[in-house]
Amino acid sequence: MVTAETVARSGDTGRVVGTVAGFITGAEVGTVAIPVPVVGSVVGAVVGGVLGSEVGRWLGRTVMSVTGIALNAGALAAKPVVSKVTASVDSLKPKVATAVTAVKPSSSPKSSG
Secondary structure: OOOHHHHHHHHHHHHHHHHHHHHHHHHHHHHHHOOOHHHHHHHHHHHHHHHHHHHHHHHHHHHHHHHHHHHHHHHHHHHHHHHHHHHHHHHHOOOOOOOOOOOOOOOOOOOOO
């Protein structure tokens, strides 16, 4: 089951991934947008890292929330099926009924001899 702690960790993971992706993409865009050799790359990387961090955190939480809803809905749908299977297996167990019968000694006409 997806918990609130899992969603929070996904947001933190998304933030890290978004920051790295933002740095790389921002540096490339900054180099093209600001043609000064080092300045464009640094400014682009900083701006891209900040934007990527926020977008990654939002996207990580959103993806995990949607995934959690889908997984929880699937688990809820599966529970009745599992209980039906369990009930049918219980009905297949053999039922043993014991009956006690009285045994009379037989008086057979066997001769000893």
